[in-house]
Amino acid sequence: MYKYNDFDEKFVRERVAQFRGQVERRIDGSLTEDEFKPLRLMNGLYLQLHAYMLRVAVPYGTLNSKQMDMLAHLAETYDKGYGHFTTRQNIQYNWPELRDVPDMLSDLADVEMHAIQTSGNTIRNVTADHFAGAAADEVADPRPVAELLRQWSTDHPEFQFLPRKFKLAVTGAAADRAVIKAHDIGIRILERDGVRGYEVLVGGGLGRTPMIGKVLHDFLPEADLLPFIEATVSVWNRLGRRDNKYKARIKITVHEHGIDEIRRLVDERFAEIRPTFNGVDQDILRTIEAQFAAPEFKSANTDGFEAARLANPAFRSWTDTNLTAHRADGYAIVSISIKKHGDTPGDATADQMRVMADLARKYGHDELRISHEQNVILPHVHKSNLMDIYQILRVAGLATANIGLVSDIIACPGMDYCALATARSIPIAQQIATRFDELKLEHDIGELKIKISGCINACGHHHVGHIGILGLDRAGVENYQITLGGDHTETAAVGERAGPGFSADDIVPAIERLVVGYMDLRDNDDETFIQTYRRLGAAPFKDILYPKEKADAA
Ligand code: HEM
Numbered sequence: 055m056y057k058y059n060d061f062d063e064k065f066v067r068e069r070v071a072q073f074r075g076q077v078e079r080r081i082d083g084s085l086t087e088d089e090f091k092p093l094r095l096m097n098g099l100y101l102q103l104h105a106y107m108l109r110v111a112v113p114y115g116t117l118n119s120k121q122m123d124m125l126a127h128l129a130e131t132y133d134k135g136y137g138h139f140t141t142r143q144n145i146q147y148n149w150p151e152l153r154d155v156p157d158m159l160s161d162l163a164d165v166e167m168h169a170i171q172t173s174g175n176t177i178r179n180v181t182a183d184h185f186a187g188a189a190a191d192e193v194a195d196p197r198p199v200a201e202l203l204r205q206w207s208t209d210h211p212e213f214q215f216l217p218r219k220f221k222l223a224v225t226g227a228a229a230d231r232a233v234i235k236a237h238d239i240g241i242r243i244l245e246r247d248g249v250r251g252y253e254v255l256v257g258g259g260l261g262r263t264p265m266i267g268k269v270l271h272d273f274l275p276e277a278d279l280l281p282f283i284e285a286t287v288s289v290w291n292r293l294g295r296r297d298n299k300y301k302a303r304i305k306i307t308v309h310e311h312g313i314d315e316i317r318r319l320v321d322e323r324f325a326e327i328r329p330t331f332n333g334v335d336q337d338i339l340r341t342i343e344a345q346f347a348a349p350e351f352k353s354a355n356t357d358g359f360e361a362a363r364l365a366n367p368a369f370r371s372w373t374d375t376n377l378t379a380h381r382a383d384g385y386a387i388v389s390i391s392i393k394k395h396g397d398t399p400g401d402a403t404a405d406q407m408r409v410m411a412d413l414a415r416k417y418g419h420d421e422l423r424i425s426h427e428q429n430v431i432l433p434h435v436h437k438s439n440l441m442d443i444y445q446i447l448r449v450a451g452l453a454t455a456n457i458g459l460v461s462d463i464i465a466c467p468g469m470d471y472c473a474l475a476t477a478r479s480i481p482i483a484q485q486i487a488t489r490f491d492e493l494k495l496e497h498d499i500g501e502l503k504i505k506i507s508g509c510i511n512a513c514g515h516h517h518v519g520h521i522g523i524l525g526l527d528r529a530g531v532e533n534y535q536i537t538l539g540g541d542h543t544e545t546a547a548v549g550e551r552a553g554p555g556f557s558a559d560d561i562v563p564a565i566e567r568l569v570v571g572y573m574d575l576r577d578n579d580d581e582t583f584i585q586t587y588r589r590l591g592a593a594p595f596k597d598i599l600y601p602k603e604k605a606d607a608a
C-alpha cells in the first residue's frame with residue numbers, strides 16, 4: 055500500500071489549513087456562496103438538496119483498517135452515523151455541517167486521505183479493479199500504475215481547469231472489473247510475448263450521451279504511459295467544447311473529430327513531450343510497485359472450511375456467492391455485501407465499517423477495498439478463517455449472500471439527496487430487493503445486474519446494467535424507463551430502451567414480470583439473463599414488459 059512521503063503529508067496539511075480559512079470567511083460572511091463555491095468544490099464539498107455533501111476519495115479503492123476506522127469516526131462524529139460508498143470508489147457523507155468540514159479533512163489527513171479533486175473539472179479519483187493484487191486471473195496489479203497517475207494528476211497545473219471532469223480507470227486483468235470502457239480513459243495492462251504494455255481506450259462514458267470507449271493504442275510500451283496519457287489529456291484540453299457543458303466530455307471530442315484524427319493529434323503531441331520525460335516516472339513507478347508487494351501468504355490446511363461448507367447450508371450459500379478465486383493457494387477474496395435486502399445500496403454504518411476494519415486487521419492482511427459496485431472487499435483471506443469471518447459478518451448484518459444477484463443493485467442517491475435528481479432511486483432499489491427476497495428466487499435467477507439512476511447523469515450506471523432503470527420527471531410525476539442488455543464488463547454494451555416508462559407504483563411489478571419471464575425464456579438454469587437477452591434479442595422481453603400493447607397489436 056502506498057505510504058505518504060513528507061511532500062504528500064505537507065501538501066495535504068497545507069490544503070486543509072487553506073480550506074479552514076476559506077470556511078471561516080464563508081461563515082463570517084466575508085465570502086458569498088458564489089465566491090465560496092469554486093473553493094469548496096476543490097475540496098470535494100458539494101451543496102446538495104438538504105445539506106452539504108463531502109466526497110472523499112479512496113484511491114483505486116484501497117484502504118487499510120486504520121483508514122476505514124477513520125471513515126467510521128467521521129460518519130459518527132460529523133454525520134448521521136453512516137456513509138455512502140459510490141461507483142467511483144469514493145465515500146460520500148450527506149449531512150456534514152460546514153463548520154465541521156475542515157476538521158473532517160484534518161482527521162482524514164491523519165490517515166493519509168483527502169477530498170482533493172473529487173469534484174471540479176479535473177482528473178478525478180483514479181479507480182481500479184477492486185480485486186487488484188489478489189485475483190487469480192490477473193496479469194499485473196493495476197494499483198501502482200493508478201498511484202503513478204494519481205501523483206501525476208494531483209494538482210497538475212495544466213489540468214486544473216479542463217473542459218469537464220475526467221475519469222481514469224485501470225485494470226490488470228482480461229476480465230474487466232473496473233468498467234474501463236465507460237471511462238474517459240481506460241487502461242488495461244497486457245502481456246504479449248512476455249512483454250508488458252498497455253491497451254489504452256478513450257472516450258467512454260455514461261451520462262446523457264452514453265458511449266463505449268474506443269482503442270487509442272492497442273499496445274503502448276510501459277515507459278510511454280505517462281507522456282501518452284498527458285498527450286491525450288492535453289489534446290482534449292485544447293479541443294474540448296468549453297462552449298457547451300453537455301458537449302465537453304472527451305467522448306464528444308472523440309465522436310466529433312473521429313478516433314483516427316484524435317490518435318494523430320495525440321501522437322503529434324506525444325512526440326513533442328516524450329523527450330521531457332527522462333525516466334524519473336519509471337523510477338517512481340518501481341518505488342511504488344515495491345510498496346504494493348503482496349503480503350506473505352501462509353500455508354495452512356482448508357479441511358475445516360470444506361467441512362463447514364458441507365455442514366452449514368447458509369455458510370455454503372454465502373461462500374458460493376460472495377467468494378472469488380485468489381491467486382494464492384488456500385486463499386479467497388471475500389466480497390462483503392452492503393446490500394442487505396431493504397437497506398440503502400452502498401450505505402454502511404460506522405459500526406459496520408469498524409467490523410470490516412477489524413476483520414481486515416485480524417484476518418485480512420490489513421487490506422480492504424471498495425468496489426465500483428458499492429460493496430466492500432477483503433482481498434486476502436485464508437479459507438480456514440472464513441467461518442469466523444462469516445459469523446462476525448452475520449451479527450453485523452453484513453453476511454447477505456447476494457453478490458452479483460438481483461438484489462446487488464447499484465443505485466445513485468436520487469431524490470433522497472441529489473439536487474439534480476428527477477426521481478427517487480433508493481426506495482426503488484429497496485423495494486426490488488425486498489420483493490425478490492420474499493419470492494425466494496434470487497439464487498435461482500442467478501447473475502443479474504440491475505442499476506438505477508435518478509436522472510440522466512447516470513451515476514447509478516444504468517446504461518451498463520443488464521436491466522437499467524432511469525428515473526425521470528414527467529410533468530411532476532416520477533416515471534421510470536427501463537433499458538435492457540447493458541453490460542459493464544470487457545464485453546461492455548449500452549442497454550437499449552425497452553419502451554415507455556412505468557410509474558413509481560408499476561416499476562417494481564414490471565421488473566418482477568421481466569425477471570420471472572426471463573426464467574421461462576432461458577435455455578437452461580445456467581444461461582444468465584444477459585446471455586438469454588443476447589440469444590433472443592429484445593422482442594420477447596418487451597412482450598413481457600408490455601403485454602397489453604402486444605394484445606392490442608394482435
Ligand atoms: C449526490 C451527489 C452527486 C452529484 C451532484 C452528481 C453529479 C453528477 C453529474 C452532473 C454527472 C454527469 C456528468 C456528465 O455527464 O458530464 C454525474 C455522473 C456520474 N456520477 Fe455523479 N453525482 C452525484 C453522486 C454520485 C454517486 C453517489 C455516484 C455513485 C453511485 C456517482 C457516480 C457518477 C458516475 C459513475 C457518473 C457517470 C459519469 C460518466 O460516465 O462520465 N455520482 N454525476
Ligand code: SF4
Nearest residue numbers: 466472475508509513
Ligand atoms: S444520476 Fe442524477 S440523481 Fe443520481 S446522483 Fe447522479 S446526478 Fe444525482
